[in-house]
Amino acid sequence: MNNVQDESLRDQKKIRRRLQILEIARAIIATKGLRSLKVRDVAEAAGCSVGSVYNEFGDFDGVILTVNRETVQALTLRLAGVPSEDPVRQLYGLAETYLAFFAEHANLLRSLFEHRMEDDRPYPDDILQMVMDAFALMYPPLVRLLPKADDVKIALLSRTLFSAVHGIISLGLEERMVAVPPQMLRQQVDQFLDAHLAGLGILPVR
Amino acid sequence: MNNVQDESLRDQKKIRRRLQILEIARAIIATKGLRSLKVRDVAEAAGCSVGSVYNEFGDFDGVILTVNRETVQALTLRLAGVPSEDPVRQLYGLAETYLAFFAEHANLLRSLFEHRMEDDRPYPDDILQMVMDAFALMYPPLVRLLPKADDVKIALLSRTLFSAVHGIISLGLEERMVAVPPQMLRQQVDQFLDAHLAGLGILPVR
DNA sequence: GATTCATCTTGAACATTGTTCATTTTCAAG
DNA sequence: CTTGAAAATGAACAATGTTCAAGATGAATC
Numbered sequence: 017m018n019n020v021q022d023e024s025l026r027d028q029k030k031i032r033r034r035l036q037i038l039e040i041a042r043a044i045i046a047t048k049g050l051r052s053l054k055v056r057d058v059a060e061a062a063g064c065s066v067g068s069v070y071n072e073f074g075d076f077d078g079v080i081l082t083v084n085r086e087t088v089q090a091l092t093l094r095l096a097g098v099p100s101e102d103p104v105r106q107l108y109g110l111a112e113t114y115l116a117f118f119a120e121h122a123n124l125l126r127s128l129f130e131h132r133m134e135d136d137r138p139y140p141d142d143i144l145q146m147v148m149d150a151f152a153l154m155y156p157p158l159v160r161l162l163p164k165a166d167d168v169k170i171a172l173l174s175r176t177l178f179s180a181v182h183g184i185i186s187l188g189l190e191e192r193m194v195a196v197p198p199q200m201l202r203q204q205v206d207q208f209l210d211a212h213l214a215g216l217g218i219l220p221v222r
Numbered sequence: 223m224n225n226v227q228d229e230s231l232r233d234q235k236k237i238r239r240r241l242q243i244l245e246i247a248r249a250i251i252a253t254k255g256l257r258s259l260k261v262r263d264v265a266e267a268a269g270c271s272v273g274s275v276y277n278e279f280g281d282f283d284g285v286i287l288t289v290n291r292e293t294v295q296a297l298t299l300r301l302a303g304v305p306s307e308d309p310v311r312q313l314y315g316l317a318e319t320y321l322a323f324f325a326e327h328a329n330l331l332r333s334l335f336e337h338r339m340e341d342d343r344p345y346p347d348d349i350l351q352m353v354m355d356a357f358a359l360m361y362p363p364l365v366r367l368l369p370k371a372d373d374v375k376i377a378l379l380s381r382t383l384f385s386a387v388h389g390i391i392s393l394g395l396e397e398r399m400v401a402v403p404p405q406m407l408r409q410q411v412d413q414f415l416d417a418h419l420a421g422l423g424i425l426p427v428r
Numbered sequence: 429g430a431t432t433c434a435t436c437t438t439g440a441a442c443a444t445t446g447t448t449c450a451t452t453t454t455c456a457a458g
Numbered sequence: 459c460t461t462g463a464a465a466a467t468g469a470a471c472a473a474t475g476t477t478c479a480a481g482a483t484g485a486a487t488c
Contacts, residue, residue, distance in 0.1 A: 030465080051338045055446060065467045066447085076446060130336040132257045144399055151393075176390055176410050183389015184382055187357075193350055204382050215421030232436075232484060261475060271438045272476085282475065 034072050036062045042083050042124065050080065050127040077133060081140055084128045088146045091117055091125075095153050103157035104218065110153055111181045111205050118185050119198050129186070151178040161218050177212065184208060240278050242268045248289050248330065256286065256333040283339060287346055290334045294352045297323055297331075301359050309363035310424065316359055317387045317411050324391050325404050335392070357384040367424050383418065390414060 040061045044053050055076055059066045073079045094117050098109035118125050128147070133139055154174040162170060187193060188201045196204070213219075246267045250259050261282055265272045279285045300323050304315035324331050334353070339345055360380040368376060393399060394407045402410070419425075 049338055051340065054444085056444095067449085067467055068465080070447070071465065130338075132255055132336075134257065148399060172410060175393075176414055179389045179393040180386035180414065181389070182393065183387070184385045187381075187385040187388065193354060204378060208382055208386065211421035212418050213421065215417035215419065236436080260473085262473095273438055273478085274436085276476070277436070 030072075033062065033064060033068065037064075037069060037072060037079065038082060038086070041079050042086070045080075045083060045127050046121060046123050049123050050131060053080070077137075080127065080131055081143065083124070084131060085140075085143050085146070087121065087124045087128050088143060088150060090121075092146060092150050092153075095150060100157065103160040104213070106157040107154060107177075107213070108206060108209055110157075110178075111209055112202060114178075114181060115185050115198075115202060115205055118189055119201075122189055125186070148175075151175050151182075154178050162216070173216075180212075181205060181208070236278075239268065239270060239274065243270075243275060243278060243285065244288060244292070247285050248292070251286075251289060251333050252327060252329050255329050256337060259286070283343075286333065286337055287349065289330070290337060291346075291349050291352070293327065293330045293334050294349060294356060296327075298352060298356050298359075301356060306363065309366040310419070312363040313360060313383075313419070314412060314415055316363075316384075317415055318408060320384075320387060321391050321404075321408060321411055324395055325407075328395055331392070354381075357381050357388075360384050368422065379422075386418075387411060387414070 037058060040058050041053060044057065055066050055069055058079065059069050062069075069076075069079065073082065091114075094113055095110055098106055098113050100106045128143075152171065152174055154177055155171055158170050158174055158177075159165075159167070165173075184205060185201065188196045188204065189198075243264060246264050247259060250263065261272050261275055264285065265275050268275075275282075275285065279288065297320075300319055301316055304312055304319050306312050334349075358377065358380055360383055361377055364376050364380055364383075365371075365373070371379075390411055391407065394402045394410065395404075
C-alpha cells in the first residue's frame, strides 16, 4: 500500500468525478431544493452516465447522504471557529454563527434535517453523531459558566439550548411561514439568549 | 340551494370516498411516514381507481396537504383545550400538550413541517396561517404576565418561545438522533420553561 | 319507467425518475 | 502487445405520479 501517492490515472479520474458529482448535487439542492434533485440531471451535468453515479454511491440516497455529511462537517468547522475566550460571548457566537450558516445554506440544512430514508433503512450513524456533536458545542462554555452544576445536566442543557435555537432559526427562515428579516431574526435569537441565560443565573455581559 | 340537506346519492358517495381516502392516507403517513405514501396504495385501500383520487384532490400533493391541514386543525383544537386560568400554568400546558401531540403523531407533524411542494409552487396560505395561529397561542398568557410590554414584542416573543419548544421537541423525538425518553423530554421542556420564564422576570409558580 | 345528459369513474396508457446489468471500454500489469 | 480486472455505459426495467378517452352512473325531464 502506497499511502503517499497512489494516483493512478484511473484513480485520479474516479476521484475527480466523485467530487464533481457531489458538487453538482450540492448545487442543485442548495438552489432548487432536495426535491428537485434527479439522477439524470446530476449525471448529465457531470458528463457521465447514471450507472457511474450508482457505481460511486451505491444508490441515490448515497449521494444525498454524502452531501449531508459534508454539510454537517462544514457547519461544525464554522461553529468551531467561534472565539472561546469569553464563554458568554461564545454562546451568542454559536447561535449567531448557526443563524448565519443556516441563512446561507438553508436548503442544505433542510436536506440534512428533513431527508428520510426509504423503507426502514437506518440513517447513517456517523452523520447523526456529527449532528449531535455539533449540538454539544455549547457544553464547554456552559461548564465554565455553571461550575457547580452536574455534568450530565449541562450536557442535556447544551442540547436543549441548541435545539431551541435551531427551532427559532429553522422556522424563522421558513420563508413559507413568516419570512422574518434575517436582521430581525438575529435580534430575536439574541433576545432569546438574553432571557434564557438570565434565567439560568448567568449575567448577560453585553 | 338547499343548505339544510343537499345529500344526493351521488354526493353521499363522493363525500364518503373523500373521507375514506384521507383516512387511509393519514394512516399510512402516521405509521410508515410520508415517503411511503403511494397513490396506488391509497386507491387500492380505498377501493377506487387512481383516477378518483385525482378527481377529488387534483394531484397527490392535494391529498398530503389536506391531511396536513387536518393535522394542524387537530393540533389547534388540542392546544385550545389547555386551561387558561393561570397564565403560567397555561404556558407549561401549551408546551406539554404540544409535546404529547407530537409524540402521538410524530409522522403527521413531520409531514406538516417537512413536506415541500414540487417546483416552486407555493405552500397553501391557509395552512401556513393556521400554523402561525397555533404558534401564537402563547400570546394571551404572555400578555397577562407582561402587562407593561409592547404588544408587537409579545407577539414576537410568543412565536420565538413556541418555535424554541418546537425545536426541543422535534429534535428530541427524532429517534434517529437521540431518542430521549418522552418522560425525560417533558422534564427538559419544563426546565427550559422554568429558566426562560425566570429570565423574563416571571415567577415559576410550580 | 324511459330518455337524456351532465357528471363521475375507470384503468390503460403515458411521463418521470430510480435501479439494474450485460456489454463495452479502459488501463495497469506482465 | 496482450491480457484481465475494474470501471463506464446506457438501454431496459421497475416504481410511481399523471392524464384522458371511453364507459358507467344517477338526477332531471317527460
